Amino acid sequence: MSTCLVHPLPYRADPADYFAAVRLAPGAVLLDAGRPAAQRGRYDLISAWPSAEFAPSPDEPAADFLQRLRDGLAGLGSAEPPSDCPLPFAGGLIGYLGYDFGRRLEKLPAQAVDDLGLGDARFGLYAWALISDHQRATTQLLFHPSLATEERVRLIALFESVTTEEAPAFELLGPFQADLDETGYRQAIERIQAYIQAGDCYQVNFAQRFRSHYRGDPWSAYRALRGACPTPFAGYQTLPGGAIISLSPERFMRVSQGLVETRPIKGTRPRDEDPRQDAAQAEALMSSLKDRAENLMIVDLLRNDLGRSCRTGSVRVPELFALESYPNVHHLVSAVTGELAADKDALDLIAGSFPGGSITGAPKIRAMQIIDELEPTRRALYCGSLLYLDVRGEMDSSIAIRSLLAKDGQICCWGGGGIVADSNWQAEYQESITKVKVLLETLEQFCH
Numbered sequence: 075m076s077t078c079l080v081h082p083l084p085y086r087a088d089p090a091d092y093f094a095a096v097r098l099a100p101g102a103v104l105l106d107a108g109r110p111a112a113q114r115g116r117y118d119l120i121s122a123w124p125s126a127e128f129a130p131s132p133d134e135p136a137a138d139f140l141q142r143l144r145d146g147l148a149g150l151g152s153a154e155p156p157s158d159c160p161l162p163f164a165g166g167l168i169g170y171l172g173y174d175f176g177r178r179l180e181k182l183p184a185q186a187v188d189d190l191g192l193g194d195a196r197f198g199l200y201a202w203a204l205i206s207d208h209q210r211a212t213t214q215l216l217f218h219p220s221l222a223t224e225e226r227v228r229l230i231a232l233f234e235s236v237t238t239e240e241a242p243a244f245e246l247l248g249p250f251q252a253d254l255d256e257t258g259y260r261q262a263i264e265r266i267q268a269y270i271q272a273g274d275c276y277q278v279n280f281a282q283r284f285r286s287h288y289r290g291d292p293w294s295a296y297r298a299l300r301g302a303c304p305t306p307f308a309g310y311q312t313l314p315g316g317a318i319i320s321l322s323p324e325r326f327m328r329v330s331q332g333l334v335e336t337r338p339i340k341g342t343r344p345r346d347e348d349p350r351q352d353a354a355q356a357e358a359l360m361s362s363l364k365d366r367a368e369n370l371m372i373v374d375l376l377r378n379d380l381g382r383s384c385r386t387g388s389v390r391v392p393e394l395f396a397l398e399s400y401p402n403v404h405h406l407v408s409a410v411t412g413e414l415a416a417d418k419d420a421l422d423l424i425a426g427s428f429p430g431g432s433i434t435g436a437p438k439i440r441a442m443q444i445i446d447e448l449e450p451t452r453r454a455l456y457c458g459s460l461l462y463l464d465v466r467g468e469m470d471s472s473i474a475i476r477s478l479l480a481k482d483g484q485i486c487c488w489g490g491g492g493i494v495a496d497s498n499w500q501a502e503y504q505e506s507i508t509k510v511k512v513l514l515e516t517l518e519q520f521c522h
Contacts (some may be wrong), residue, residue: 076153076219078164081230083213084463085206089118090297092204093215093310096122097293101198102312105462107303108321114398115306117162118206124198126152128169136178140194140421146178146199153218154466161205162330165218166464170311170318170474173453176429178420180439186446190481192454196313200228203237218465220371221425227262246520250284250487252389253450256503262448263499269444270495277371278435278444281490282506284514292317292480297516299478302516307472309460316481317382318455318474321513323400325473326459329420334384334412337393338372338432340492341365341406341477344508345399356397356404366395367389368492369406375431375438376410379443380424384412403513420469424459430473433457435492443521455479456488476513487513 078457086092087110089264096102099122107115126146130139147166176182189434202225215233231258259282261281288295295311296319307322325337343359346352360363373391380389391472393409414423434457435441445453458480461471478487489506 076151078138078153078155078219079217079226080156080159081215082216083215085213085231087206087208087437089120089206091236091238092233093120094239094293096120097230097312099123101127102277103198105168105460106308106310107208108298108300108306108308111304112306114266116207116209118208119163120204121168121198121200121202124200125197125343128167128195128197128199129193130175130178130195133246134178136175136425139178139517140425141196143463144419144421147463150199150201150218150465151196152465155216161207161216162468162470163203163205163216163462163464164466164495165201165203165216165220166462167197168200168462169195169448170455171195171424171428172455172458172459173429174279174434174482175458176442179425179428180442182442186449186452188452190452190454190479190486192479192481193347194453202226216260219356241294241297242291244290244292244519244520245288245522247287247289248521250286250514253283255283259503260499263493263497263502264433265448266493267442267495267497275440275444277368277492277494278441279433279490279492280445281449281453281488284487284489284510286517287483288480288485289483290353292319292485295319295478295485295520297479298516298520301512303476303512305400305476307460309472311460313481316479318460318477319480320460320472320474321475322460322472322475323398323405324432324473324475325460326473327423327427327468327469329414332414334378334380334423336376336410336427337407338369338376338404338410338430339407340369340372340432342491342509344507345402345404347472356399357405359404360397362396364494364496367393368409368494372412372431372438373408375436376427379421379427379431380410381413383415383418383423385415388413403509415454420463420467427428427512428457428459429457433473433475433490453488454486476510478513485517
């Protein structure tokens with residue numbers, strides 16, 4: 075197998091200066107561990123100028139699109155990093171799957187309006203990446219063997235001459251407005267609970283959307299949000315006419331050397347400035363029977379999803395009801411692991427488990443049908459995934475919660491939560507706002 079070339083650069087915990095050098099380039103993408111403030115993520119990945127781009131055509135089945143992604147990886151060619159330089163990416167695909175890619179995997183109604191016009195997926199095929207390893211405090215350029223020598227030289231010169239630049243202008247043209255009022259939200263929750271009472275489902279994740287308009291460069295919005303809410307699965311991806319801005323705390327699926335891990339979040343409490351009150355909130359979450367029951371439902375759903383692509387008997391739950399704390403909320407998090415079956419790959423795993431159970435409900439397909447009925451507009455990016463998949467089959471992916479879509483002068487953000495039989499609609503309404511309050515308030519400082 076061919077070996078990638080690497081070129082060391084000065085280590086930077088914050089990828090802003092390195093990414094600024096390419097942010098206006100075609101296909102510019104950043105997968106960001108949120109360092110130095112966020113502590114759980116290990117790597118940042120930056121790339122641009124993809125050698126090919128992939129987006130599904132209007133009626134293309136999911137299986138056909140995923141096969142085109144496989145063919146793209148095969149065309150780039152197998153390679154691995156030097157043996158003394160373990161890195162998560164050796165060249166391959168980086169991009170997003172929108173929540174509505176799930177419509178290509180399952181038969182769903184089409185009631186929710188697609189008013190944002192975001193494609194269901196978009197990936198670039200990248201023959202290089204700038205990778206920062208925050209455990210080893212290293213930053214290096216990685217080059218797939220297929221990348222031309224003159225392009226390697228150009229990229230080395232570009233990143234060796236990086237300087238700190240002022241954030242470009244960004245302006246929010248008014249406060250965020252919710253698409254639903256309290257009455258509409260209550261009616262949706264009551265409808266979900268009627269479905270639960272009828273035995274249709276156990277849990278449905280219901281979300282509401284907040285919108286405003288903007289002028290300027292969304293990169294400045296991302297930098298401000300990253301400062302206010304650092305998270306280990308953050309990301310920024312340039313789009314025609316805008317950008318994806320994600321401050322996600324949640325891993326979807328990771329595949330490394332054939333081992334699979336997913337880390338669903340289900341259960342939330344707001345943080346408090348008073349340390350004693352904050353500790354009490356965390357304790358209330360950890361001891362909440364309702365939140366544990368919700369979390370366990372999703373763990374069972376994910377065990378089933380992983381079982382479609384993992385070796386029989388290999389699926390385990392090594393962590394159940396762990397506490398993870400972020401600047402604005404405490405979360406209840408579990409882990410489900412498995413080993414990929416010999417005849418399956420990371421894209422089979424995606425096909426068998428997307429979108430994530432923690433942001434749909436149980437049973438998943440019925441929950442997705444109810445979401446389509448009750449949420450007036452399609453989710454677009456929200457609850458989809460940002461991910462990379464390299465030529466070795468190594469993959470990591472987020473669930474795109476705490477995420478915004480800036481497109482054609484409009485910026486949207488979503489907040490939601492899992493609804494069960496004993497959910498209180500006022501508490502759920504407040505939780506949907508609490509989860510994104512720091513994001514909305516941070517950007518509203520850009521209003522003039």
